[in-house]
Amino acid sequence: MIHVKHQVAFERMQDTLYIRLSGEIDHHSAVDVRVQIDEKLLSDRPKYVYLDLSSIDFMDSSGLGLIMGRMATANRYGGQLIVLDPSPAAGRMIRLAALDRVIQIQFSNTERRTSK
Amino acid sequence: MTATIDYTARVENEMDLKMPSRSVNEGFARAAVAAFCAQLNPTAVELADLKCAVSEAVTNCIVHAYRDGIGEIRLNVKLCEGRIVQVEIRDRGCGIPDIKKAREPLFTTDAAGERSGMGFTVMESFCDAVRVQSRPGRGTTVVLLKRLHP
Ligand SMILES: Nc1ncnc2c1ncn2[C@@H]1O[C@H](COP(=O)(O)OP(=O)(O)O)[C@@H](O)[C@H]1O
Ligand SMILES: [Mg+2]
Numbered sequence: 001m002i003h004v005k006h007q008v009a010f011e012r013m014q015d016t017l018y019i020r021l022s023g024e025i026d027h028h029s030a031v032d033v034r035v036q037i038d039e040k041l042l043s044d045r046p047k048y049v050y051l052d053l054s055s056i057d058f059m060d061s062s063g064l065g066l067i068m069g070r071m072a073t074a075n076r077y078g079g080q081l082i083v084l085d086p087s088p089a090a091g092r093m094i095r096l097a098a099l100d101r102v103i104q105i106q107f108s109n110t111e112r113r114t115s116k
Numbered sequence: 117m118t119a120t121i122d123y124t125a126r127v128e129n130e131m132d133l134k135m136p137s138r139s140v141n142e143g144f145a146r147a148a149v150a151a152f153c154a155q156l157n158p159t160a161v162e163l164a165d166l167k168c169a170v171s172e173a174v175t176n177c178i179v180h181a182y183r184d185g186i187g188e189i190r191l192n193v194k195l196c197e198g199r200i201v202q203v204e205i206r207d208r209g210c211g212i213p214d215i216k217k218a219r220e221p222l223f224t225t226d227a228a229g230e231r232s233g234m235g236f237t238v239m240e241s242f243c244d245a246v247r248v249q250s251r252p253g254r255g256t257t258v259v260l261l262k263r264l265h266p
Binding site for chain 1: 139140142143146164167168171172175178179229230231232234235237238241
């Protein structure tokens with residue numbers, strides 16, 4: 001059978017929640033990822049939510065809905081979502097949808113940025 | 117871009133797949149298309165483009181065409197003369213009443229399901245041509261055409 005190819009890892013530091021997604025983000029995996037993240041956001045209510053997309057190997061437009069939806073979840077309780085280091089697969093979807101205009105995107109170093 | 121595609125190009129290799137509209141098959145469908153196209157030595161970007169476009173079309177069958185149940189998805193891939201890849205994705209689901217509207221960026225009939233309305237835009241951006249045929253109540257056929265580097 002086909003194995004689950006996505007993974008969500010959380011790390012909490014004071015008022016900041018760091019979420020690292022890896023693997024393939026499509027409609028199939030997004031459903032599960034969404035539930036996991038929303039549960040965590042609504043129980044911890046962190047002020048800053050970093051969504052690390054550096055380990056995403058594949059992402060289609062379902063990933064856009066996933067990002068926007070988590071931003072909405074965070075905004076509803078007064079939290080702020082920041083996308084961190086989008087991989088090439090995630091970055092091109094973000095650019096295509098011009099998500100960089102409505103969402104904060106951070107690169108942890110310039111080396112990564114120029115290697116895209 | 118569309119003008120550079122020869123729709124009547126000779127078919128050099130071909131494969132067919134059919135699968136039920138279960139979301140777990142999204143990953144299988146795009147991986148199968150990529151594996152079949154590997155014989156043309158596509159670039160990594162070309163493969164990523166094809167996988168993304170196929171994923172969009174197959175996901176649409178699952179979330180829109182057969183939104184109330186499980187139906188059959190058919191996938192046909194043709195490798196044509198001139199390094200043209202043609203992928204046909206067919207469902208017998210609910211159909212699209214207004215194709216022009218459906219293809220507009222951000223248009224979605226399923227905002228509650230966190231759809232972005234960017235599926236057709238992705239297909240159009242990552243392929244050289246996208247054809248859509250649909251009849252309400254009968255189903256939808258999407259054809260993706262992509263010319264690989266010489
Ligand atoms: N195979 C299909 N069967 C029925 N409706 C479809 C199909 N594909 C697309 N649609 C319709 O076209 C709209 C736009 O599709 P798309 O651009 O992929 O955006 P999204 O899937 O995010 O809604 C969908 O919301 C749906 O109404
Ligand atoms: Mg879609």
